[in-house]
Amino acid sequence: MSASNVVAPPTTPTRKRPVRAGIRKARRGQARWAIYLIVPSIVLLAVVIGYPVVSAIIMSFQKDAGLDPATGLFVQGGFAGFENYAHWLLQQCMNASGQTISCPPGNLGSQFWNAVSVTFFFTAVTVVVETALGMWFAFIMNRTFRGRALVRAAILVPWAIPTAVTAKLWFFIFSVAGVANAVLNTHILWVSDEWASRFAVIIADTWKTTPFMALLILAGLQVIPEEVYEAAKVDGATSWQRFWQVTLPLIRPALLVAVLFRVLDALRIYDLPAILTHGGGGTGNATTTLSILVVDQIRQGFNSASALSTITFIIIFIVAFIFVRILGTNVVRTQEAQQKGAK
């Protein structure tokens, strides 16, 4: 360290040197402190996330242990190449004599694209509904009226309830003799009919997660100064115009971050469909999401399950990437700006 200070370029004026060196030294001291402070977190995350992810990728290229079709002996897999991925993406299975065939209907492999479309369907519907409702909640909470504190408290209740309990609660509400059918005066089989079970999951998810959406959007709304609206009003903007041309552009960053978080969260949905519709619904896979398929596969073969979980991870990663690229979401910067605004 001191060596680099000594061989400073000769053109540098002498009187400036101590100041610069002091700043550099302070910065270097800070950087050293920062490393000491951050390393434990990074190491711990590497252990609890990095290690499993890397080993899942390695496992996904191994064959599942099983009976060798030729000898009838139990063998440990060996290298599989992209076989496990082909199993999911192209529905290729091995038949008894070790040839590649397309998977029979009952096989988990044949459920892959169904699970993908169910997952994306849930994500699209819940995120759109929750964004719209969340925006409405946020607008109401941003107004001044008596009882606003009550609304703000009530909105936290669904958020505080564990998803597993939420699932059980809506399982009861949606039971055949339950209150949903009683109120609607219907006899819908909410947890076993194909489309009804999907909507049961969507309704329960909307109830549970809209508050979170509303709070994020509200945080964005509160940053907008009142004068902006006053100015728009003076200029004769209608409330519709004020919403589209003033509010929406101003909350856009906060809104995009909220939607991004929700999309990533919805793509890994597990608890609700797993408990509310016992992982199936309909003929058995109407609400089977990618996460549920992974869990179903675990006990049938780790390596195949690893390939599927890696695919799931890549799908989520790609969606996040597209989101950030196309919509220009800068999560970190938006969050910082919001905090500065809230100060």
Add this chain to the structure above:
Amino acid sequence: MTTVAGPAAASAEAKAKSQTSNAAAKSKAHRRERGAAWRTRISAIVIVLWCLLPFYWMVVTSFRDVGYTFETTPLPTHFTWDNYITAFSTRLGNHLGQALLNSLFIGACVTIISLLVGTFAAYALARLDFRFKGIVLGLILGASMFPGVALITPLFQLFTNIGWMGTYQALIIPSISFALPLSVYVLTSFFREMPWDLEEAARIDGCTQAEAFRKIILPLAAPAVFTTAILAFISSWNEYLISSQLSSDATQPVTVAIAAFAGSQPHQEPYTAVMAAGTIVTVPLVILVLIFQRRIVAGLTAGGVKG
């Protein structure tokens, strides 16, 4: 929420009143604003009912007699505490009491580890100037968005191989994967807003940076740390996916216990007992959240991470 416009509403109206001199336009604007105030009130009532009614239904059902499970009266016609006794009974192979202790223990371990490690990282991210800060922040945020299923398969195999299936550490370790990033992120944003001048003052008075951190900043940061602890604890308390696969009857947390709650008949769902169990698990959490409402909302929107 009353029919008479309160002083708050009145002042808001006065403030928002446009300065048109035309009396007719004035009364029209006035009427429109009264309408808007009404719409706000009705919306507020709808939102409160939508959020609270399902929760209310759970609590009410937990007090209904089993024979009257599906009655739709707002209050139970046959009030009973029996469901709470059934919920805690181990006769049918349910372990709610044990599961509550398990969840508390797992949650406490996860929270303590995450905060011990995360506080330091958050301090560095909020306070110190160094290269790759944006990358570290991005990594941590990315980690908190990480799908649980991507971890479960290798952990399942690893824990089977080393005989950790169904142990507490097998449930604590995966939970750190989402509790730690959440803690770092929320704490970082809290730390950015703290009065750091006091630290400078301590430095001038001769403290080292480490001393200033310990003697000045930690006591000041206690409320932020506490809020983060609640969020981390709730995220661990609510975890289901990984626990449902890696826990045993002896170590299962409440979410798993409630999801698998068994009734006296194999195909008969013990609704009232499950609602009682749900109420037991939820009510303390709801009370905690309502007490620390303001801080939790601040932490949630800062971290932007779902618990």
